[in-house]
Amino acid sequence: MFELKQKKAVVTGGGSGIGRAIASLFAQQGAAVHIVDISEAACEEAVAEIRAAGGQVVAHACDVTRQDTVHATFAAIGALDILINNAGIAHIGKADTTSEQDFDRVIGVNVKGVYNCLHAAIPRLRENGGGVVINMASVASWVAVADRFAYSTAKGAVMAMTLSVAKDYLQDKIRCNSISPGRVHTPFVDGFIAKQYPGREAEMFERLSKTQPIGRMARPDEVAALALYLCSDEAAFITGSDYPIDGGFITLNS
Ligand code: NAD
Numbered sequence: 001m002f003e004l005k006q007k008k009a010v011v012t013g014g015g016s017g018i019g020r021a022i023a024s025l026f027a028q029q030g031a032a033v034h035i036v037d038i039s040e041a042a043c044e045e046a047v048a049e050i051r052a053a054g055g056q057v058v059a060h061a062c063d064v065t066r067q068d069t070v071h072a073t074f075a076a077i078g079a080l081d082i083l084i085n086n087a088g089i090a091h092i093g094k095a096d097t098t099s100e101q102d103f104d105r106v107i108g109v110n111v112k113g114v115y116n117c118l119h120a121a122i123p124r125l126r127e128n129g130g131g132v133v134i135n136m137a138s139v140a141s142w143v144a145v146a147d148r149f150a151y152s153t154a155k156g157a158v159m160a161m162t163l164s165v166a167k168d169y170l171q172d173k174i175r176c177n178s179i180s181p182g183r184v185h186t187p188f189v190d191g192f193i194a195k196q197y198p199g200r201e202a203e204m205f206e207r208l209s210k211t212q213p214i215g216r217m218a219r220p221d222e223v224a225a226l227a228l229y230l231c232s233d234e235a236a237f238i239t240g241s242d243y244p245i246d247g248g249f250i251t252l253n254s
Contacts, residue, residue: 002232005030008080009231012064012117013087015042017186018136020049021220022084022227027055029228034077035059036070036117037087064113067120074120079128082231083121085114085158086136090192091150103150110154114161122169130173132231135162137178137242139249155180159242166240175239177230182246183208185217214247 009026013019014035020042027033027050035057037043043059050057062073064087074080091098091106114135125131138155140148159178166176183189189208197204209216226245229235244250 001234002228003030004082004228004231007031007082007231008034008077009082009084010034010036010074010077010080010117010121011084011086012036012113013136014084015039015046015059017188018181018184018220018223019084019086020046021224022086023057024050024053024055025221025224025228026082026231027057028053031056031082033057034080036062036064036073038063064116065108067116070116071120074117074124078124080121080124081128081131083117083125083131083133084136084227084231085117085133087113088136088154088188090188092147092192092196093149094147095149098150103153106150106154107157110151111157111161114158118161118165122165122172122174125174126169126172131175132235133162133165133174133176134227134230135159135176135178137162137180139180139182139244139246141178141180141242142244142250143253162242163240170239175236177238177240178242179223179226179230180242180244180246180250181218181223182212182244182249183217184220184223186220189217211253212247212249213252216247218245218247 009031011023014023015037040061047059060073088110137158140152141155141159162178193204
């Protein structure tokens with residue numbers, strides 16, 4: 001079960017965190033993995049790690065906000081079976097404390113970046129006879145998370161895009177689902193804590209861990225295991241759904 005032999009998978013933001021864990025697991029399961037990430041350093045690290053484990057991987061330094069660059073990258077990748085729209089950035093702020101520049105930046109990566117990759121990948125998935133798309137949403141797509149105005153706006157859009165794509169490409173045999181993680185221990189979270197709470201990192205790590213009723217953050221490999229299931233042939237009946245993986249954040253936090 002859950003084999004990805006003969007499959008080509010594109011993982012955006014595959015250089016770090018959740019995306020890297022997905023790229024590693026998919027390569028381990030036999031996929032030819034293409035990492036698309038803005039950070040050349042992260043691309044190099046991920047490629048070295050995956051190749052050392054015997055996986056097949058190529059990295060493409062690419063900013064998902066730029067449609068021309070995204071199209072050139074997907075043209076170089078060619079036919080594909082799986083697209084994981086995972087690249088994303090965080091932002092803290094309420095409606096009146098979020099600058100126009102920050103709002104545009106978050107929407108640019110987290111929404112337009114997803115659209116750009118869909119725009120480039122869907123014709124190739126269709127020509128290939130179908131495939132699977134996973135979009136990385138968030139618990140912020142479901143419930144109010146304080147101080148996350150732009151981020152929540154973007155992740156709500158990601159969930160709506162998932163439904164739209166799942167409906168529009170049913171006949172093309174393209175399945176599209178999203179994953180909504182609670183807090184996952186990645187450089188994304190470490191960077192946020194270091195920036196927002198300098199000197200109080202340990203205390204804040206503990207506090208953020210406890211916002212999951214289960215008492216800890218997720219590990220990136222736990223999210224990767226869910227992505228693997230959803231992209232496998234075993235999940236052939238699943239489309240147009242969102243899968244929270246959140247230690248009870250959405251349903252048990254009252
Ligand atoms: P991360 O910061 O560890 O990794 C994100 C990767 O995306 C990085 O390698 C970065 O270089 C890349 N990236 C950023 N902007 C890009 C751009 N314009 N073009 C191409 N690549 C770009 O983050 P993570 O924690 O692994 O998060 C991955 C996804 O999961 C994001 O969409 C995030 O919103 C979502 N998510 C994360 C958490 C969490 O707690 N970590 C929770 C819910 C959802």
